[in-house]
Amino acid sequence: MNNSLDQESSRVNFYIRNWLLGILFIISVVGLVALIAPPNTNDSMGYHMPRVMHWIQNQSVRHFPTNYTAQLFLSPWSTFTILHFQILSGSDRFANLVQWFAMIGSIIGVSLIAKQLGANRYGQAFTSVFCATIPMGILQGSSTQNDYTVAFWLVCLVYYILLSLQDETGKHYVLPIGVSLALATFAKPTAYLYSFPFLLWLFIVKVKLLRWQIYQPALQLAMLVFAVNGFHWVRNFQVFRNPLGTSPDYIIYTNRAFSIPIVISNIIKNLALDISTPVPSVNRLLLNVISGIHELIGADINDPRTSSSNFQLNSLINQEDLAGNAIHLLLIFTAIAILGLSWKKKNFNYSLLNYILCIIAGFIVFCMLLAWTPFHTRLHLSLFVLSSAFVGAVLSKQWSLKVVNLVATILLISSLFWLFFNETRPLVANSNLLKTGRVENLFIKSRTYWYFVGRPYFRESMIGATKFIKSQQCTDIGISFNKLDIYEYPLWVLLNADTDKKYRIQHVAVKNVSEVKQNLEPFKRFNPCIIFDSSGIIFEKIPEQKGNYEQKWFLSPVSVLVKTKN
Incomplete structure (x- = not known):
């Protein structure tokens, strides 16, 4: 008996060691790309990096006249951090590292969340594998986008919310929850949407305990959020008469109509982005299916009130604005199905149920409020990162160690494509190899290129x-x-x-x-x-x-x- 337990423990340690080596490899390669490549995503060229240069030139972070108001009103935490790197180094050499550090923090953070949700050692390790291999995460981890930074602060927020919910001493963790929420909203507006269900969960539990005294921690949270975001809100209000700013007339950020069919339409279209394939004929087939579903529910797939452009599925799956996370989405649905089938068991984990319901609610709120764009998969990154803990906690409990190891191995091997064939910062090559037969990578072409x-x-x-x-x-x-x-x-x-x-x-x-x-x-x-x-x-x-x-x-x-x- 002891011999078999020793063998099992030895096998667990062997798998965990291999997984951690795989994660370390991913982090190292993404970090190498982040250091070698210049910032070059379209958003970075249009507003992330220009706002940094204007702030340095003006010696102030006050708003300035610009033809592109996204340089002003969008949450500035990531660019504030880049600003410091830029001033201290005199170049943009370290600008991509902000997302890279956020990636590392998220991989560690979700494993801690998984532990709070009941995951064992290899469940935590599998959680980190799931997070480290998210295609959109790998691509963004070497960029100056800001979706991984907001994901990191949301991970911190959720971790401390779970600690507060499970702490039997009555400790409320107001300071770390407030700081995490403040920095998440200061990093990207999607934090308002994704954090709301978790905050509601916390409020419902705490109001049962504190009754009318709930106002005290609630007020403290509000003060922390305002202390971090307040000056930016004021700057926005002075120019836009809105603390969150307003999008230009020629860009649709938020839905301009609401109905059940519209929400269902946006849910379907957002999910479809994550199952987009590199094969155009397959994408056309998927498009026909999705169009048929829209006819059944009586919704316009290209409704101009809720879409920034006509619906499309992109075959460029190695580009950080367009990449989907199909395998990870499949695993999330699988974990949800497994949890649903086990809800009648005596030891059912209601924390896991509440956790995934918060993630689903955040996604639904996202689809209700934000107009669809073909670039929404990058905004989904926070949800996939947070889902890592759920998938790790469920699958490590319900599947055998060999099956979990097989899935982890598939995830690690498949990640090599996004590691080496990043469209905008390739270590080996990008799509030009197929289009023109030419090899282009960070070692062959100049930084200016x-x-x-x-x-x-x-x-x-x-x-x-x-x-x-x-x-x-x-x-x-x-x-x-x-x-x-x-x-x-x-x-x-x-x-x-x-x-x-x-x-x-x-x-x-x-x-x-x-x-x-x-x-x-x-x-x-x-x-x-x-x-x-x-x-x-x-x-x-x-x-x-x-x-x-x-x-x-x-x-x-x-x-x-x-x-x-x-």
Whole structure:
């Protein structure tokens, strides 16, 4: 008997050791990519990194005039952290590490949550394997997106909520819960949606214990959240008359209609993004099935009130804006089914049931409020990270050790694709290998090349434009981008490279709510001698300047206008 227990323990230790080595390998490779590659996701080029550069230039995090208001109102925790790296290092070399550290913290954090949910040792280890191998997580872990940072703070929040719920001494963990909630909401607005069901669970349990005294910890939580977010809310209110800001008219962030069919439609379309395949013919088949379901429920699959674009399934599954998590989604549904089938057992774990119900509720709230976009899988990352603990706790209890090890092995092996063939930061190659037969990776192509991977048509024109600008005796540069195609950050990098000149860069021809900032210091004194324009309609925006600037350089889509001498 003792011999068989020793063998079982030895097998468990062997599996756990191998899993942890696999996790360490994943973390190491993602960290290597994060250090080698420049920040280059489209959102990072459009607003994450540009806002950092404007803050450094302005020596303030106050709002500024901009043609892209996402640079202002969106939660700034990740970019505040990048800001410190940028100032201390003098470059963006460490900008990707913010997400990488969040990835590591999440992998550790979900294992602790799994323990709170009743997982044993190898259940905790399997939880970490599940989290470490999430395709979207691997891709984002080396980027300057902010979905892993909010996932990390939500993991902290949920962990302390579970501690509070299970603490028999009456301890409420107000400080760590409040700080975690504050930093989660300060990292990304999706935290408001995903945290709400867990906070409601906490409130229901605590109100039974504290009765009317519940106001004390609730007030303390609110004060902590305001202490962290308050100044940003005030800055937003001053410009947008809304503490959370408002999206431009040409971007649909929130649903503009509500009904049961609409919610069901958004649930189906969001889930469908995670089962998208690299095979277009399979995606077309899935699209036909989903369209048929929409006909049955009487919903418009492309309802303009609830969709930012027509519904589509993307075959580019190795890109951090589009990648799905099909295997992980299947395991989540499997764990839910197993839990459902065991609910009549005497030792049924109601904490597990409440936990997964909170995750499902968060997803439903997400689908109720946010308009569908083809990029929503990156916003799902927090839900997959939190689901890791549920899957680990359920499957490690219900499946044999050999089956769990088989699943963990499949997850670890499949992760190699996303580790080495990241579309925007590949260690081996990306889709150009199939399209053109050319191998492109971080070791072959220059750092400058990878800044433009999201908008290759900007590469030649922006490099040429900055060379021309540097040849002029001008350091005050106005910029104007097409509102639907803002790719600003590489301009900052190119202008400030290999020069002793100190350039000031500011948006001009601003025609949105942030233009009120143009009348304030130091922005009102800005008088650009050169305008970098990719909008093509600069003089339609500022017709009074038509005689004051002449186009001196052009390569589509960029024009460089130089101020004429009076």
